[in-house]
Amino acid sequence: TQLLEQSPQFLSIQEGENLTVYCNSSSVFSSLQWYRQEPGEGPVLLVTVVTGGEVKKLKRLTFQFGDARKDSSLHITAAQPGDTGLYLCAGAYEGGGADGLTFGKGTHLIIQP
Amino acid sequence: DSGVTQTPKHLITATGQRVTLRCSPRSGDLSVYWYQQSLDQGLQFLIQYYNGEERAKGNILERFSAQQFPDLHSELNLSSLELGDSALYFCASSDGTSGGSLYEQYFGPGTRLTVT
Numbered sequence: 001t002q003l004l005e006q007s008p009q010f011l012s013i014q015e016g017e018n019l020t021v022y023c024n025s026s027s028v029f030s031s032l033q034w035y036r037q038e039p040g041e042g043p044v045l046l047v048t049v050v051t052g053g054e055v056k057k058l059k060r061l062t063f064q065f066g067d068a069r070k071d072s073s074l075h076i077t078a079a080q081p082g083d084t085g086l087y088l089c090a091g092a093y094e095g096g097g098a099d100g101l102t103f104g105k106g107t108h109l110i111i112q113p
Numbered sequence: 114d115s116g117v118t119q120t121p122k123h124l125i126t127a128t129g130q131r132v133t134l135r136c137s138p139r140s141g142d143l144s145v146y147w148y149q150q151s152l153d154q155g156l157q158f159l160i161q162y163y164n165g166e167e168r169a170k171g172n173i174l175e176r177f178s179a180q181q182f183p184d185l186h187s188e189l190n191l192s193s194l195e196l197g198d199s200a201l202y203f204c205a206s207s208d209g210t211s212g213g214s215l216y217e218q219y220f221g222p223g224t225r226l227t228v229t
Binding site: 042088 | 115117146148155156157158203205217219220222223225
């Protein structure tokens with residue numbers, strides 16, 4: 001079973017602070033996605049990264065794909081209460097065969113006003 | 114709104130029963146995926162259909178089955194239900210033509226199943 005580990009599992013910070021969450025695997029991804037999920041709702045796709053070393057920005061969110069395509073990070077600048085949610089990374093493994101994504105267990109992020 | 118619809122929103126049933134969950138993909142999407150999300154296991158891939166045919170299986174129990182119909186909607190059938198089957202069940206869709214490296218999926222709002 002291929003594992004995709006996210007850290008930290010829980011993070012609670014004050015509004016205005018910066019934070020980084022991580023997604024790691026021992027296997028190589030053909031692509032990796034970040035999703036944000038709010039309670040009782042489905043995950044919403046934020047970004048897809050494909051190329052090793054790729055950096056994508058979405059307003060205050062910066063996503064980086066590791067050079068070896070085994071890890072990724074999400075950095076949030078000046079966090080706001082609206083950023084609160086469960087952040088999930090999901091990977092498609094090279095040679096995995098199935099189109100289904102392997103999800104990490106997520107980082108529960110709380111931004112306190 | 115992702116464009117993916119799921120019914121029902123909530124379902125409460127007893128152990129041993131059988132239920133059917135329904136999903137309509139985004140317009141134009143050929144692939145449908147089913148996922149189970151529980152507190153301790155996270156989001157687990159169950160099964161994928163592409164244009165009516167089963168394409169991939171994940172951690173799906175033998176008591177569970179799915180199908181995709183000619184109009185591309187899909188149903189997930191759960192039988193001989195156990196307490197441990199209580200979870201959120203999500204459907205996702207993709208156009209299935211993005212090539213081998215993208216797999217962008219769009220999720221529905223989910224069905225919350227409670228087995229008592």
